[in-house]
Amino acid sequence: MEPHIQIRNLNAYYNSHQALKSINLDVPRQQITVIMGPSGCGKTTLLKSLNRFLELTDGTRITGEVLIDNENVYARDMDVTEIRKKAGLLAQRPYPLPMSIYDNVAYGMRIHNLKKGRNLEAAVQHYLEVAGLWDEVKDRLHAPATGLSIGQQQRLCLARGLAVEPEILLGDEPTSALDPISAQHIEGRLQDLKEKYTTVLVTHILRQAKRLADYVIFMYLGEVVEAGPAQEVFENPKEARTRAYLEGQF
Amino acid sequence: MKRHWHKRHIEEAILKGLMLVSFLVVAGALVLILGTVLVKGLPALNWQMVTQTPKGGYYLGKEGGILNAILGSLYLAGGGTLLALIFSLPIALYLETYASKSSWGRYVRLSLDVLWGIPSIVYGAFGFTLMLSLGLRASLLGGIIALALLELPIMTRAMDEVIRLMPADLEQAALALGSTRLETAVHVVTRQMLPGILTAILLAFGRGIGDAASVLFTAGYTDRIPTSLMRPVASLPLAVFFQLGTPFPEVQQRAYASALILTVIVLAISLGSRWVAARMGKYTVK
Numbered sequence: 200m201e202p203h204i205q206i207r208n209l210n211a212y213y214n215s216h217q218a219l220k221s222i223n224l225d226v227p228r229q230q231i232t233v234i235m236g237p238s239g240c241g242k243t244t245l246l247k248s249l250n251r252f253l254e255l256t257d258g259t260r261i262t263g264e265v266l267i268d269n270e271n272v273y274a275r276d277m278d279v280t281e282i283r284k285k286a287g288l289l290a291q292r293p294y295p296l297p298m299s300i301y302d303n304v305a306y307g308m309r310i311h312n313l314k315k316g317r318n319l320e321a322a323v324q325h326y327l328e329v330a331g332l333w334d335e336v337k338d339r340l341h342a343p344a345t346g347l348s349i350g351q352q353q354r355l356c357l358a359r360g361l362a363v364e365p366e367i368l369l370g371d372e373p374t375s376a377l378d379p380i381s382a383q384h385i386e387g388r389l390q391d392l393k394e395k396y397t398t399v400l401v402t403h404i405l406r407q408a409k410r411l412a413d414y415v416i417f418m419y420l421g422e423v424v425e426a427g428p429a430q431e432v433f434e435n436p437k438e439a440r441t442r443a444y445l446e447g448q449f
Numbered sequence: 450m451k452r453h454w455h456k457r458h459i460e461e462a463i464l465k466g467l468m469l470v471s472f473l474v475v476a477g478a479l480v481l482i483l484g485t486v487l488v489k490g491l492p493a494l495n496w497q498m499v500t501q502t503p504k505g506g507y508y509l510g511k512e513g514g515i516l517n518a519i520l521g522s523l524y525l526a527g528g529g530t531l532l533a534l535i536f537s538l539p540i541a542l543y544l545e546t547y548a549s550k551s552s553w554g555r556y557v558r559l560s561l562d563v564l565w566g567i568p569s570i571v572y573g574a575f576g577f578t579l580m581l582s583l584g585l586r587a588s589l590l591g592g593i594i595a596l597a598l599l600e601l602p603i604m605t606r607a608m609d610e611v612i613r614l615m616p617a618d619l620e621q622a623a624l625a626l627g628s629t630r631l632e633t634a635v636h637v638v639t640r641q642m643l644p645g646i647l648t649a650i651l652l653a654f655g656r657g658i659g660d661a662a663s664v665l666f667t668a669g670y671t672d673r674i675p676t677s678l679m680r681p682v683a684s685l686p687l688a689v690f691f692q693l694g695t696p697f698p699e700v701q702q703r704a705y706a707s708a709l710i711l712t713v714i715v716l717a718i719s720l721g722s723r724w725v726a727a728r729m730g731k732y733t734v735k
Contacts, residue, residue, distance in 0.1 A: 220617075231588040250625070252621065252624075252625070255621060255624065257550065261578040280626075280627040280628065280629055281627065283624065283625055283626065284626070284627030287625065287626070288625040289616065289623070290622065290625070292618065293615070294618050294619045294621075294734065294735070295622075295734060296567065296619070296622060296623060296636075296637055296640075296706065297619075297641040297732045297733050297734050298640065298732050299732065306623075306636065307626040310626070310627070310628055310632050310636075311627060317578065322623040343731050343732045344732070344734075345732070345733070345734050345735060356622070359623070359626065360626065363626055363627055
């Protein structure tokens with residue numbers, strides 16, 4: 200199958216520091232791709248280059264191409280809101296919008312004009328169910344989202360992200376702020392969702408990478424050291440640096 | 450261990466004492482002001498004061514009240530605040546959303562700060578000239594425009610400072626869903642910062658309702674209840690000024706009563722808006 204995301208000669212700079220060095224990658228469709236590597240290796244930078252989030256930080260500069268369905272997201276005439284609709288982001292810490300639980304999920308559908316009236320209500324329920332949160336919140340949909348626990352908030356953020364009908368899910372260590380049970384919950388959801396969505400996940404937890412990954416990208420100091428199907432990379436890494444990382448030497 | 454009085458300990462004790470004295474001077478002044486207004490104004494305060502307009506001979510100590518000034522001040526400050534808000538909120542959101550770190554944004558902020566420092570009589574005089582060129586006479590509308598000019602920089606800069614505290618992650622959460630910057634500003638930033646925005650509005654309102662100089666030429670003064678935008682209106686600060694200027698002790702006492710009413714209005718609006726802000730802030734992300 201044709202790769203969903205193709206990264207071509209991508210470089211990223213924070214002022215004069217080069218955070219990504221000529222990255223070339225193919226991200227397979229409807230699988231979970233895990234980006235791993237030690238802190239500061241550029242994992243998050245790479246992830247945020249996919250939905251053009253990098254440019255929100257001052258002093259960043261990007262060269263190269265990111266093609267989603269063969270369309271360059273860095274093309275001049277690209278609508279940045281469409282890219283971000285297509286590639287939803289689950290952040291490290293959940294940030295509910297300052298609204299009710301219901302409105303958090305409805306917000307994206309309203310701004311993109313996807314659903315209205317009774318369809319909107321049904322869709323809110325649907326996405327809350329998909330995120331595994333419906334049963335816990337169905338009696339207090341109009342309560343402030345900030346009243347939820349942090350694990351529930353992260354599932355709400357997942358529901359909210361799915362509601363804008365993305366094709367790609369980006370996860371920036373989405374379980375790192377959560378307790379173990381909530382983290383398991385999110386992992387489970389991501390596994391259920393991979394049949395429908397191309398998932399790209401940043402993690403520094405090796406065990407999590409092994410549990411979830413179909414495809415693995417190992418980065419070190421801004422470069423891609425090794426990328427390939429999970430089984431191959433984990434069991435038979437080609438590069439010495441990958442082997443050292445897997446053995447816990449970084 | 451026994452404490453020895455070294456030079457640095459003495460230094461600290463003296464400076465600590467000075468800071469306390471500074472505070473006491475300021476707090477004492479506040480208590481004194483409130484005390485004076487209460488002691489001198491309370492005896493003259495009665496139901497008639499707040500329910501009637503000045504009758505013939507009011508300024509000589511006869512019957513009547515200052516309902517004209519109470520209503521006039523509420524209309525002036527309410528209208529001025531509303532008019533200022535129509536411009537302030539967009540400017541503040543613009544500064545945060547599109548011009549946060551640009552040199553253009555810095556110039557806008559600088560000019561607002563300069564405007565903040567302009568004495569209110571200058572706004573009054575400017576408003577007056579503006580009205581003359583438009584063929585307007587001293588009127589409620591003129592006063593509202595002058596007050597809006599006075600309040601605009603205060604409100605905008607206060608909002609700007611509040612909106613700058615918006616957590617970047619929350620803004621990005623909205624952007625990640627494919628919101629435009631405008632949608633983020635309108636739906637997310639204003640909601641999150643609503644309590645602070647209300648405080649900014651209140652600050653400007655308080656400044657507006659208490660200002661005498663800017664409405665002196667632009668709104669004029671009348672003993673009637675305001676009925677039209679195009680006619681002069683009375684205001685509480687000027688009511689205080691005129692009554693205090695008479696040679697009659699009972700009228701001067703009414704000036705203090707008027708000041709007391711003004712203080713109570715400001716206090717009531719301040720507490721009321723805090724209550725509203727607390728209720729509206731229930732969705733705010735901490």
